[in-house]
Amino acid sequence: MSFLTVTNLSARLKGTGFPILRRVSLSVAAGQVHGLVGESGAGKSMIGKAVLGILPSSVEITEGRIELDGVDLLSLPLKERRRRIGATAALIPQDPLTALNPSRRIAPQVTDRLVDILGWARARANARALELLHEVQIPDPERVLRSYPHELSGGMRQRILIASAFAAEPKLIVADEPTTALDVTVQKQILKLIAEMQARHGTALLFVTHDLGVVSKVCQSLSVLYGGMVVEDTPVRDFFRAPAHAYSRALLAATPKYTDPMASLVPVPEAVIAGVQAELAAFDRGARHG
Amino acid sequence: MADGRAQIRRRAGPRLWLSALWLGLLALAALLAPWIAPKDPLAQDLFLGRLPPFWAAGAEPGYWLGTDSLGRDVLSRLIHGARLALTVALVAGSITCLIGATLGLLAGYLRGWVDIVISRAIDIWMAFPPVLFSILLIAVLGPGLSSIIIAIVVIDWTRFARVVRAEAMAQGAMDYVASAQVAGRSRLSTMVTEILPNVLPTIVVLLTLEMGIAVIVEAILSFVNLSISTDDPTWGGMIAEGRTSIHQAWWVLIFPLIALFLTVLSFSQLGEGLKDRYDPVLR
Amino acid sequence: MADLYAVQDLRLSLPDMTRKPLLGPAPRIEILKGISFTLPKGEILGIVGGSGSGKSTLGCAMVRLLEPTGGHIRFDGHDITHLDEPTLRPLRRRFQMIFQDPMSSLNPRHRVGQIIAAPLRLHGFTDIQAKVADALDHVGLARPFADRYPHELSGGQRQRVGIARAIALRPEFILADEIVSGLDVSSQAQVLNLLERLVRELGLTLAFISHDLSVIRRLCSRVLVLHRGEIVENAPVTDLFAAPKAAYTRELLDAIPLPDPDQVWA
Numbered sequence: 001m002s003f004l005t006v007t008n009l010s011a012r013l014k015g016t017g018f019p020i021l022r023r024v025s026l027s028v029a030a031g032q033v034h035g036l037v038g039e040s041g042a043g044k045s046m047i048g049k050a051v052l053g054i055l056p057s058s059v060e061i062t063e064g065r066i067e068l069d070g071v072d073l074l075s076l077p078l079k080e081r082r083r084r085i086g087a088t089a090a091l092i093p094q095d096p097l098t099a100l101n102p103s104r105r106i107a108p109q110v111t112d113r114l115v116d117i118l119g120w121a122r123a124r125a126n127a128r129a130l131e132l133l134h135e136v137q138i139p140d141p142e143r144v145l146r147s148y149p150h151e152l153s154g155g156m157r158q159r160i161l162i163a164s165a166f167a168a169e170p171k172l173i174v175a176d177e178p179t180t181a182l183d184v185t186v187q188k189q190i191l192k193l194i195a196e197m198q199a200r201h202g203t204a205l206l207f208v209t210h211d212l213g214v215v216s217k218v219c220q221s222l223s224v225l226y227g228g229m230v231v232e233d234t235p236v237r238d239f240f241r242a243p244a245h246a247y248s249r250a251l252l253a254a255t256p257k258y259t260d261p262m263a264s265l266v267p268v269p270e271a272v273i274a275g276v277q278a279e280l281a282a283f284d285r286g287a288r289h290g
Numbered sequence: 291m292a293d294g295r296a297q298i299r300r301r302a303g304p305r306l307w308l309s310a311l312w313l314g315l316l317a318l319a320a321l322l323a324p325w326i327a328p329k330d331p332l333a334q335d336l337f338l339g340r341l342p343p344f345w346a347a348g349a350e351p352g353y354w355l356g357t358d359s360l361g362r363d364v365l366s367r368l369i370h371g372a373r374l375a376l377t378v379a380l381v382a383g384s385i386t387c388l389i390g391a392t393l394g395l396l397a398g399y400l401r402g403w404v405d406i407v408i409s410r411a412i413d414i415w416m417a418f419p420p421v422l423f424s425i426l427l428i429a430v431l432g433p434g435l436s437s438i439i440i441a442i443v444v445i446d447w448t449r450f451a452r453v454v455r456a457e458a459m460a461q462g463a464m465d466y467v468a469s470a471q472v473a474g475r476s477r478l479s480t481m482v483t484e485i486l487p488n489v490l491p492t493i494v495v496l497l498t499l500e501m502g503i504a505v506i507v508e509a510i511l512s513f514v515n516l517s518i519s520t521d522d523p524t525w526g527g528m529i530a531e532g533r534t535s536i537h538q539a540w541w542v543l544i545f546p547l548i549a550l551f552l553t554v555l556s557f558s559q560l561g562e563g564l565k566d567r568y569d570p571v572l573r
Numbered sequence: 574m575a576d577l578y579a580v581q582d583l584r585l586s587l588p589d590m591t592r593k594p595l596l597g598p599a600p601r602i603e604i605l606k607g608i609s610f611t612l613p614k615g616e617i618l619g620i621v622g623g624s625g626s627g628k629s630t631l632g633c634a635m636v637r638l639l640e641p642t643g644g645h646i647r648f649d650g651h652d653i654t655h656l657d658e659p660t661l662r663p664l665r666r667r668f669q670m671i672f673q674d675p676m677s678s679l680n681p682r683h684r685v686g687q688i689i690a691a692p693l694r695l696h697g698f699t700d701i702q703a704k705v706a707d708a709l710d711h712v713g714l715a716r717p718f719a720d721r722y723p724h725e726l727s728g729g730q731r732q733r734v735g736i737a738r739a740i741a742l743r744p745e746f747i748l749a750d751e752i753v754s755g756l757d758v759s760s761q762a763q764v765l766n767l768l769e770r771l772v773r774e775l776g777l778t779l780a781f782i783s784h785d786l787s788v789i790r791r792l793c794s795r796v797l798v799l800h801r802g803e804i805v806e807n808a809p810v811t812d813l814f815a816a817p818k819a820a821y822t823r824e825l826l827d828a829i830p831l832p833d834p835d836q837v838w839a
Contacts, residue, residue: 039757040728154624183623184784188828188838210757213830217838240834254758255832256787258814265791267766268759465678468638469738473692474665476658483691487682570722571681 002027003204004172009050009064010287011228020046020059022229022283030171033198033205035215035236037251038225044208046228048174051206053085069171086117090165092175092194096157096182100149107145110164118168132163136193155186159193166197172204179214191218212255216240224248227280247276306563309556316553320372328352329363331370331523336361340539356541358531364545367523371546374524375553377435378508382442383501389443390450391493397451398458399481409455412448420445424507428516438511442504450496454489461488491569498561502554509550525550577649577746577778578612578635584643585627585634604630606802607644614745617772617779619793619810621786621825626799628782632748635780636670637661649745666696669739673751675731679723685709686719689738696742708741711774712767729760733767740771750782765792786825790814798822 004027011021021043028034036044049055051066053073066073068088073081090113093099100109110132111125120128126145133141136159149157158178165173175194179187195218198205207219215222215236222239224232224247232245243249250268257264319326329352338361341350349356355364397408424441431437461467462485470480505525512526525546532543586601593599604627612618622628633639635646637653646654651664672678679688689705698704706716712733723731732752739747749768753761769792772779783789789796789810796813798806798821805819817823830838 039759184786185623185824185828188830191830211830212758212832216832216834216836217830236834240832251758252832254762256758256761256785256791257831257833258787258790258826258829259831261787261791264787265758265762265765267762465672465674466680469670469672469678470691471638472636472665472668472670473738473742474662474695475691484680488680490682571724 003030003069004028004051004206005065005067006047006051007065007067009047009066010062011046011050011055011059012062014058014060019284020228021050022227022280023064023287024223024225024228024230026223026230026233028172028204028206030204031199031202032221033195033207033219035219035222036206036208036225037210037212037215037222039210039251041227042225043228044210044225045176047225048091048176048206048208051172052089052091052174053081054091083117086113087168088170089172089174090168090170092158092161092165092173092178094177094180096154096161099161100157102149104148105145106147106149106152106160110145110160110167113164113168128167129163132167133160135166135197136160136163138163154182155190158182158186158190162190162194162197166201166203169201170203172206173198174206174208176208177210180209180211187214194218212252224251226276229280229283231276231279245276246272303563303566305559306567309559309563312552312556313560316372316549317376319369320376323369323373327363327366327369328354329366331362331366334360334362340535340542342539343541343545355545356539358528358542359535359539362523364528364542367528368525368545368549370523371525371528372549374435374522375505375508375550378438378442379501379504379553379557382439382446382504382507383497385439386443386446386500386504387450387493387497390447391454391489391496393447394451394454395458395481395485395489398455399462399485400477401459401462405455408451412451412455415448418445421510424511425514425516428511433516438508441511442507445507446500446503449500450493453496454493457489457492458485461485491565495561495565498557498564502557505550505553505557575614576611576647577614578610578780579647580611580635580644581609581647582644583608583631583634583641583646585630585639585641604802605634605641608799608802608804609644610797610804610807612778612780614778615776616795617781617793619789619796620780620782620799621784621789621796622799623784623825625801627802628784628799629750631799632670632750632780632782636668636748637665638670666692666742667744668746668748669742669744670748670750671732671735671739671752674755675728675735675752676723678735679731681723683722684719685714685721685723685726685734688723688734689719689741692738692742698742704741708737711740711771712737727760728756729763732756732760732764736764736767736771740775740777743775744777746778746780748780748782751784752781753788754784761788768792786814786829798825 006024006026008023008025009021010019010023012019024047026034036047038044046055046059050061061074068084071084073084076084107126107129110129114120114125114128115122129145130141133144138144138156138159144152178194179190182190191214209215219236221235223230224245226247232243232248234244239248243252250272253266254268255264338350338353338357339359341353341357342348343356344354353363355368357363393408397405424445427441427444428437431440467480467484470484508524509526509529512524513530515530528546529543532546536543583605584603584607585605586603588599589602590599608631620628620631630639634641637656641654644654645652648664648668653661653664686705689708690701693701693704705719709716709718714730714733714737723734726734735752753764756764765788771777781789781793793810796808796810797804798819800821805821806813806817808818813822817826
């Protein structure tokens with residue numbers, strides 16, 4: 001049973017009508033990690049944002065359904081939608097430097113959701129925060145809870161953001177490029193931590209990334225996006241063994257690989273780009289007529 | 291994939307045209323005042339005192355916006371007042387901009403002791419209460435057009451210096467400045483060719499705002515009778531006179547207020563409009 | 574082969590303004606702690622390390638955007654460690670730099686043509702339009718690009734402009750600081766191929782700073798691994814990947830997520 005189901009979701013830029021998402025469909029089951037992969041502008045972050053109801057005001061959804069735990073979010077009134085998302089989903093953001101408020105201590109930033117949305121008492125929320133910081137392996141958590149963000153390293157801050165994402169036991173977490181800003185050695189620790197936490201809590205995880213290496217480590221399935229369209233939706237093992245779409249194959253060949261330098265970093269051939277562009281055009285024609 | 295912003299073409303929009311239209315009319319009126327003003331702005335006629343504007347009962351033909359308590363034509367005084375308002379706006383605005391922006395640019399880009407000296411000067415300067423400071427200055431310099439301009443420049447250069455300094459500092463941290471250094475460009479030349487074009491849109495917006503502020507400052511000084519000779523029509527002077535007879539002749543107060551309001555608004559909108567239209571980065 | 578760069582016991586410290594006492598000078602942080610290496614002509618040197626390793630600072634010192642606090646940098650026999658800007662200027666043509674973020678390194682209010690022409694003018698070149706056109710040809714951008722503004726270009730195109738500006742002066746050395754880390758993999762591959770070709774065609778010596786060992790493996794002939802301001806390993810690229818000597822190098826290699834679900838990633 002999928003916890004998150006997105007069906008034929010389309011979105012466009014207000015004003016110009018430039019398509020951002022083109023009838024995207026995907027589903028993530030409880031306890032599963034689904035990757036969203038693509039180059040910049042492919043719309044991968046927009047799907048995560050649409051699910052969490054945090055699309056920029058310049059983007060509007062034109063059709064489709066986003067079902068969270070069997071309820072179509074887009075049919076709910078705004079306030080109810082916010083409440084539902086707040087109670088069942090959470091975000092691990094990209095940049096640990098800007099995602100924490102620099103002028104507040106760590107503790108309230110981890111517990112805010114528990115107090116505000118779930119109505120917990122402060123003391124209970126603080127106890128939970130301590131427990132969570134233990135769980136994400138932060139040394140000396142009492143001291144860290146009293147610290148300000150600037151006193152902590154990037155990796156430490158990302159651990160705190162992970163802790164606060166899991167704080168309210170959400171059923172779905174959207175991780176938006178959570179390790180892009182980190183060093184490769186720290187990235188490894190953080191990815192392992194996310195995978196561990198996700199498995200232990202049985203959370204459905206939507207993992208947005210541009211890095212196929214990262215996908216192969218944490219995801220069970222993935223959608224490859226180009227121009228806001230899903231070009232391939234497949235289990236991870238099938239994808240890396242034999243990508244079905246020409247664009248996926250090209251993307252894989254362009255990814256650097258130190259074990260096989262000559263077979264990596266091959267530019268995406270222009271014919272492949274032309275091919276996938278033609279698919280987009282055909283899709284738009286179909287959408288206009290149907 | 292091309293940046294989405296590249297596709298967005300911002301158009302000038304009505305605010306640029308409307309503000310330019312008003313300021314253009316005002317400039318024409320100021321230039322041609324002796325020829326287009328229907329009456330002599332100083333001619334008094336006590337028999338024609340407090341005539342209402344043309345649409346009201348009891349209006350006299352030829353006095354479109356009525357007369358004040360001394361029987362002087364309000365429209366003619368407005369037109370002649372525009373001369374002083376615009377002169378102050380253009381001259382005081384430009385000089386303030388030139389001095390303030392240059393100091394701000396030097397402080398923000400060169401940093402070091404130059405910045406320390408200029409920043410301290412700004413801090414100290416801003417601690418003076420501006421209205422009292424200007425009244426004091428005029429009292430020392432004596433009333434007159436040049437005194438108003440000097441007062442505005444002396445008080446307001448900090449406004450430019452502060453904003454331009456911050457902007458220049460931000461631009462100075464960009465890699466294209468480092469890149470100019472790698473290419474072997476000297477510091478001063480980098481400031482002019484690399485930093486200045488990027489600070490220019492901000493300077494233009496500030497300049498037009500400053501012109502609006504200069505009009506207001508002149509009006510305030512006229513209002514407290516510290517501007518040029520009281521005979522010459524000024525908007526601030528008209529507002530001060532109109533205030534005393536607001537119940538008998540509201541139009542003496544309202545028309546110069548409207549002119550002042552539209553002019554200040556037009557200046558600020560002109561700046562924003564120009565930025566939208568001509569800044570290659572936003573366009 | 575002659576060494577283009579000889580760096581000896583290079584030290585660089587910066588004042589730590591966050592811990593500056595109210596009175597007196599700020600304490601200094603040592604960023605480079607005695608770096609020594611040589612760079613022969615024609616070599617492509619990879620400089621790798623995590624954030625805070627000092628790799629970018631080392632690069633900035635090599636092109637003298639920063640002045641070292643100790644040691645020596647010799648460029649083609651000239652000691653450039655403490656040269657002042659006017660003395661340095663004639664040498665500047667010979668070592669150029671490509672920056673990480675092409676959006677911030679290209680002046681947004683200048684057209685591409687002006688951006689490439691500016692260094693040429695400064696160094697008194699003649700026939701500038703032809704040289705700009707030639708530089709655009711070299712990086713595979715059509716001539717009409719000269720009239721565009723940087724924000725009208727894609728990330729990969731902007732980085733090509735950065736490269737065109739650097740090669741237009743026909744330098745002997747180019748420092749490339751994380752130049753592909755902001756690009757999509759497809760543009761990344763194109764830019765790297767382009768750089769490799771230019772190095773060959775123009776006989777350049779290149780220092781390539783990156784946090785990504787996979788990219789270094791593809792491009793470089795020798796690698797410096799930096800950790801906390803010190804060189805922990807300096808080896809030919811094949812040796813480094815076949816048998817890394819330093820523990821930190823091994824840690825870096827083990828942390829790379831290969832696009833392969835079967836990789837053991839313990």
